[in-house]
Amino acid sequence: MSENPKDRDSGSGTAPAAGMIPLVPAPRPNRAARNVLRRLVQGEAPPTAPMNIVDRLAGSPYANLTIQVGKADESARKTIDFALRLAETMFRYGAGALEVETSIIAVTAALGLRNIEVDITNQSVIINYAHRDGVPITLLRVVRSWTNNYAGLVEVHELVTDVVSGGVTREEAYRRLDTIIKRSKPFPRWLVSVAEAVFAAAVVGVIGGSAFGMLVALLTILLAGQVARGLGKWRVPDFFVTAISSFIVTVVAVLCFILHVPLSPSVVVAGGILLLLPSGRLVSAVQDAINGFPVTAAGRFLSAFLTFGAIVAGIAVALVTGALFGADRLNVAEPIAASQPLYVQLPLVALATVAICIAEQTAVKLLLPTMVVAVAGYVAYFIGIELGLGGRFAPALAAVLVGILARVIALRLKAPQLVVAVPSIVFLLVGLSIFRAMFVMTLTPEDSVTGAVGIFNALIIILAVAAGVVLGDNMARPLTRGQGRQDRRRNRRR
Template sequence: METRDAPAPLTRPLAWMGLRKSAMDLAVEPPLSPMAPVDLDDDGAVTDVLNLALEIGGILLSSGEGAADTVAQAESVAAAFGLPGATVEVTFTSLTIGVNRRRGRPPISVIRVVNYRTVDMTRVTRVSRLIDLIVRRQLTVDQATAEVERIVASPHPHSFRVAVLGWAMLGCAVVIQLGGSPLAGLISMVSTFALMYANRYLDRHRLPSFFQQVVGGFIAAAWALAAYVAVSNNFIEVQPSQLVAAGIIVLLAGLTLVGAIEDAITGFPVTSAGRGVETMVMTGGVLGGITIALAAFERLGMSPPPIDPAIAGNAAVHIAVFAAGVGAAGFAVASYATVRATWLAAAVGAIGMLIFQAVMATGLGVVVGSALAACTMGLIGGILARIATVPPLVVTIAGITPFLPGLSVYRGLSALTSDQTGIGLGLMFQALAIAVALAAGIVFGEWVTRNLRRSAAADG
């Protein structure tokens, strides 16, 4: 009988070379014999295992993990403690786990509703390592439950001020990546500080997230237009489209558009629809705030310059690559990632931009470039994450953030508000196509990595 340490075929070089397995690699392999099989007749013991698996799944789902990976890892936890027949179902923010027992004993199920909160990638890293220990039979149920409680109760690894600095790094990097000047990057940083602190204040007063997005969109657009008006007569070039695009990416980076598309690709259409509607509503809030700012400035006789029909930024390749790395690192800091994960995210973001620029130079277009860049980031990010013992999710989410189609969204909105309906809809559809390309590329790249690392035992 094969074990997890059985020799891997040469067609799977990452397994043959002994690359460390991630929690997802272990989750898709046959479970080892449990350390202490749970008594299926003991309602309390079975419920404890189900609650533990569901708590871990809730942390993963609330942090942006796809539904398919959440299900696989939660089920692997249940199987490790003697419940290989446990089934997990994800429906938007609701997780349900159930298990059938012997004849004459009723099945047991547990349900949990996930409340989205600030994403903490350090928490995800700790949970991933916990899953690794559980699946390798190194913890009891009580020990694992206690560790989950410590993870949930632990504070963020750094303060909110540092996280906002990460968001500001992302905003500045996006502007530079799009060809903006250092002054424009600095203006974007100030705008990001303003909108993040404003949203934090509104969140403390329990204002619904939609209206927070409206305020954020208004601040991003108003600040960009004000900066343009202030410096346009001083021979200093500031493009409002670059500043607003950076604000859009900052506001939408924490949402789940790419995750929603990933869920649709991996077979969770209901959850995908829920996430997609949520993202559309929140994006509508951002666009509403931008529209209000544009209308207000137009009323005051201060209109932005005409929108350039080009989609991609025009920064030099080496500058764009550096900016993408900084932007990915900024998002990692904003998401409370570890120092090691932040460096990896920077490397993956820079590599992705290098691939994107190479594809754009061939004339294949921004959608194809985004897809190939995301595929590369999924593949290389997965390998580097396994080497550095951090979850691939932490690296890939940060890596693709600078590629979100903020500029396309803003230009599409500007065209729609200028009665250029055809152009505006085309740009909006192109933004959606870019998001689909990013999601598909990440899913495919990670799938390739998992199959290259897949051991012989997983075929059993």
């Protein structure tokens, strides 16, 4: 008996006949699940869409900016002029490329210019503003001089923070920037000279020198500093000034060796040239490379290695000169291990940190916090060495701690992070390892392979320290996220 097709297609609840496949109704589309799947596959934005330049402020101290609504296009030229002068001042005072870029973006966005492009190298800044219906504006500013003025950099940071929070107009910002540029540095020249000498003496004490060695280093740096200032007045290039300074330091060590003074020549030279070593510049170069500024990083690397070359040249000339007068060839590049106990090293580290802050013209309010961060970083480095972490991982661990503390403390005191971080990592001695390797390659050609390996190891340590500071800065961002909102509320109450 055949089955009626109508009965098969009917909506009755009768069971299907044996051997027949039951029909399953088509599922309804789940729109929510489909949207979730699309987000997982495609992301929240098209993969080829350009990033808004204001998004570069994410994670920076200027992330929560207040845009001043007004006729931005009519005064675009004045706003860009102010941003360029601000950027030039920050570069002159020692700011990093990322900080300069975020400051430019934050200031121009707060003053109403959002469609800008910024191009930064280690000595020039270009800003292009191209409104959709207007004539494009492109301006360039070249940075032709540099100076140590961390106090001025702190004041510039405060100015940018006030502009971003909506508490300062462009005209008032112009006046404040002029005041910052014309203001004298916080410490006189004679105090800076004494601070540099005290720093060298403290370094000699930390790396195992005696009290007499500390005194010799202090007097040597005072002499070298006066010679360097005299050469600077004659517009002598920095390369030759650095070479002559290292020559003076080495000559003093050679004379002490000839006169049988109970001093270690390598300790005297290391303490004297640590002030000349571009350790902060090397770390800043690596930070610029990590943050996406390869041209700026390459320029700073070249400048740093030229400084190393000048130091090695000055030391080599001094050693050859000493050999002509009958002195034995000294090994001023032998590794130095700190032999002082920790309770002796820590006061010297604190003293040297305050001294280097004075030499860098740091604001008075940051002297004590920077000293605390440096001591904490050195304790972390000491513990890492004692635990057997090695000469590569221990500095990186200390740099992470320095990066975290520097960001938290600096932002609470309305200062950029590098003002606290750079003086705090000097005692990780990232520059001495490169100096030793370059010295071996220059004066002992038979050990050129050893020198090349030493340079490679030194670069690894520098990369570890710089990456540690950047990592610590990023790790501390959740701890400082509410700082910008507090500043905005404070400005609204005024």
